[in-house]
Amino acid sequence: MPKFEVFTDKSGKYRFRLKAGNGEIIATGQGYSSKAACMHGIESIKKNAPIAEVVEIEEPAD
Numbered sequence: 001m002p003k004f005e006v007f008t009d010k011s012g013k014y015r016f017r018l019k020a021g022n023g024e025i026i027a028t029g030q031g032y033s034s035k036a037a038c039m040h041g042i043e044s045i046k047k048n049a050p051i052a053e054v055v056e057i058e059e060p061a062d
Helices: 035-051
Strands: 003-008 014-019 025-028
Touching: 003 035, 014 035
Parallel strands: none
Antiparallel strands: 003 014, 014 025
C-alpha cells in the first residue's frame, strides 16, 4: 500500500514523503511551519492529483 509519511526535518520544519507500496519514495513535500499545514498539503495532493494534467516540458540548458 502506498503511504504518506510525516516527519520533522533537522530545522524543525514538517515535511511529508509519499512512498509506493514497494517502499520507494515517489514524491516529497516542502517544509511547513506547522503539522496542520503539512497535513493540508497532503490533502491537497490527494484532492488534485487525480485530475492533474501531465505536461512534458524541455529543461533550459545551463
